Amino acid sequence: MTASQELLQQAEQLVNAGDYRSAINLLESRGRYDDQRLAERLVELRIQAYDSLQWPKPHDQWPPDHDGRFDGLTGFPEIKAHDLDVGNLKAGILGRGGLIVRGLMSADWIAPMRVNIDRILQARMNAANEVSGKEDSAWYHRSASVVGGPTQFRGGERYSNIGSVWSVDSPPTAFKLIEFYREVGLPALLHDYFDEDAVLSVRKWVVRCAAPNNGASSGWHQDGYFLGDANAIRTVNLWIALTDCGGDAAAPGLEIIAGGERTIYETGTCGAPFDWTVGQGIIDDIAVTNPVQCPRFNAGDALFFDHFNLHRTGFGVDHSQNRYAVETWFFAGSTAPRKQQPVFF
Ligand SMILES: O=C(O)CCC(=O)C(=O)O
Ligand SMILES: [Fe+2]
Structure with a gap:
C-alpha cells in the first residue's frame, strides 16, 4: 500500500467513527494538493462534514461593535497585510463597507494560482468537448457530494478559457487555497470577527478569469440578494486580485460603493436589466453622497466586504488584459445558508 493509500484508509476509519474533523486534519496536514485521489476525497469530506459537526446557536451580538477608526474617510480604508487584524476588519467592513488589504497574497502564490485557473478552465473545456483521454482531469472534477450531481456537459461552445468555476470543482485548487487561508491567519481572524468558526461554501467560493468587455456594463448587485435572509446570515467575502486591475490598469477591476450602508436595495427597477440587479437610477442617487469607487489593485491586493456591499465587475472602455x-465568501457556521452548501475548513 502506498503512503497515500494508507492515509486515505486512516481517514476512512476516522470518518466511520464519525470524526470528520480529524479525518480532514489528517489529509490536509499529511497529504499533498497534487495527490488527485486524496485532494478529491478531501473535498468530499469537507462538504459532508458540515452536517455531522455541531454548530453554535447564532449569538445576539450581531453586527458586532467597532471603534469607528475609519469614520470620515471617503472610499475604502487601506492597510498593509501585516496590519490585518479584527479591529481593522470590523471597522472596515461594518463602518466603511469594505477594507483593502495591500499585498495579502505574495508573489509566490499569485503566478501559480493564475496558471491553475488556466488549467481548470482548459480541463472543463476538454471535458465539455470530450477531448479524448482528457475527461478525467485532476484540475476539474465535480464531487459526488455537490448537490446537483455530476456536471452535465452539453459540449460545443458552452465553455472557454474565460469564466468562473467553483473552487471545489478543482480539488487541488481548493487544497491550495485553504493552505493560503491558513498561511495568512484567516481561520483565527474570522473566528474573532464572527465570534465563532467560519465555513466556506460550494457555490460562493469561486476562481475566475474575466476578459475585458469594453463598453459593456455588468449588473450592480448585493450578494445578500442571492444568499437568503440578509439580516440572518453573517458573511465576509475575501476578493483577491491576481492581476493588476481597476483604476487606470489594463484589466477590469470592481466598481463598488463604499460607506457601509447596511440595507438591501430594490432590484429589477430604475433601468435594471435583470431581476437580481440594482438599477442605474438607484446607483446614481447613492453616488451623489457616495461616489462609485473603482480601486486600483495590484496582483495580490485584497478587498474584504460582506453581503450588503453594492458592486459589479468594472468593465472599462479600453482594457486589454484578462483579470x-x-x-x-466565508459564513459564520451557525447561520451558513444551506442552499450554498457549507464547506468545512
Ligand atoms: O470578480 C468580479 O468581477 C465580481 C466579484 C463579485 O461580484 C463578488 O466578489 O461578490
Ligand atoms: Fe458580488
Whole structure:
C-alpha cells in the first residue's frame, strides 16, 4: 500500500467513527494538493462534514461593535497585510463597507494560482468537448457530494478559457487555497470577527478569469440578494486580485460603493436589466453622497466586504488584459445558508 493509500484508509476509519474533523486534519496536514485521489476525497469530506459537526446557536451580538477608526474617510480604508487584524476588519467592513488589504497574497502564490485557473478552465473545456483521454482531469472534477450531481456537459461552445468555476470543482485548487487561508491567519481572524468558526461554501467560493468587455456594463448587485435572509446570515467575502486591475490598469477591476450602508436595495427597477440587479437610477442617487469607487489593485491586493456591499465587475472602455481573481465568501457556521452548501475548513 502506498503512503497515500494508507492515509486515505486512516481517514476512512476516522470518518466511520464519525470524526470528520480529524479525518480532514489528517489529509490536509499529511497529504499533498497534487495527490488527485486524496485532494478529491478531501473535498468530499469537507462538504459532508458540515452536517455531522455541531454548530453554535447564532449569538445576539450581531453586527458586532467597532471603534469607528475609519469614520470620515471617503472610499475604502487601506492597510498593509501585516496590519490585518479584527479591529481593522470590523471597522472596515461594518463602518466603511469594505477594507483593502495591500499585498495579502505574495508573489509566490499569485503566478501559480493564475496558471491553475488556466488549467481548470482548459480541463472543463476538454471535458465539455470530450477531448479524448482528457475527461478525467485532476484540475476539474465535480464531487459526488455537490448537490446537483455530476456536471452535465452539453459540449460545443458552452465553455472557454474565460469564466468562473467553483473552487471545489478543482480539488487541488481548493487544497491550495485553504493552505493560503491558513498561511495568512484567516481561520483565527474570522473566528474573532464572527465570534465563532467560519465555513466556506460550494457555490460562493469561486476562481475566475474575466476578459475585458469594453463598453459593456455588468449588473450592480448585493450578494445578500442571492444568499437568503440578509439580516440572518453573517458573511465576509475575501476578493483577491491576481492581476493588476481597476483604476487606470489594463484589466477590469470592481466598481463598488463604499460607506457601509447596511440595507438591501430594490432590484429589477430604475433601468435594471435583470431581476437580481440594482438599477442605474438607484446607483446614481447613492453616488451623489457616495461616489462609485473603482480601486486600483495590484496582483495580490485584497478587498474584504460582506453581503450588503453594492458592486459589479468594472468593465472599462479600453482594457486589454484578462483579470484573474479569487472570490471567497466565508459564513459564520451557525447561520451558513444551506442552499450554498457549507464547506468545512
Ligand atoms: O470578480 C468580479 O468581477 C465580481 C466579484 C463579485 O461580484 C463578488 O466578489 O461578490
Ligand atoms: Fe458580488
